[in-house]
Amino acid sequence: MVHNHDLENILKINGFKITPTRLAILKVFSHDCEPINAEFIFKKLKKEKVNIVTIYRTLTSFENVGILKHVDLQKDSAYYELSGHHHHHIICTDCGMVEGFEVCDIDNLTDKVLKNSNKFNIITKHSLELFGLCKKCVIK
Amino acid sequence: MVHNHDLENILKINGFKITPTRLAILKVFSHDCEPINAEFIFKKLKKEKVNIVTIYRTLTSFENVGILKHVDLQKDSAYYELSGHHHHHIICTDCGMVEGFEVCDIDNLTDKVLKNSNKFNIITKHSLELFGLCKKCVIK
């Protein structure tokens, strides 16, 4: 269970003023563990009448300080998730369902790649997402 | 060296009619081995006065039949490359420079992931791109 004062702390620590809108957006992320986009948050906060421009601005600022991580699902809009533990995703190319996974031998790969590269010697981040068909969509 | 009749063959094999525009676009891809976007092709074919809408349509249809592969460089437009041999990219987050690499232990990873997944059992494709700073941008 996430308490409101935890969320307020996240904002404070990152130098943000505490506003109802920011708390509401953070709360959406702490409820839904899957990557979500601006539109999703907008609909979830329909009652609160949060402007979608504010959501875009908030997402960007949260990403800048590292509260959120941009996830590349190869969909047509930008998806974000709380940047807690390092993980990746499997995305169903039929229904869009997303599942996370932890396995990631990226350090090993990065070493090999950098040894063979003559243009790079620093890797700062990586994308690694799997795409496939979920069990429901396979039997369709 | 790529001959014109090779390009014509690619079109024929994939059920396309042979048109100057399609040949020109294919030629751009066979010259530039890095992933490119619609705008890049548009500029390269300035003299031929190819409409950018046609370029978008061609890119989509080439991707559909597998001539081209969409590459996710986390830039603001769609990049494509000839879908020849399997490889991935390192992208400089400062200057945008792209270098390819072949190392890819994805089968191993896929096996591990599917063993732990209860929602998926088929993986059809994957994204794997590294982001970092190229040697030029490091010393800036």
Add this chain to the structure above:
DNA sequence: TTTTTTGCAAAAGGTTTGCAACACG
């Protein structure tokens, strides 16, 4: 009160669509 934050309207940027003219085979 001072500085951020928000909302609104409008713009921007990449991409898609409808339709008529054109051209490949």
Add this chain to the structure above:
DNA sequence: CGTGTTGCAAACCTTTTGCAAAAAA
């Protein structure tokens, strides 16, 4: 000649920007 392809204009959709009003500290 018939169907697939192209150009043009306009639409679309997500995201960004400018500016004034509102709210946080």
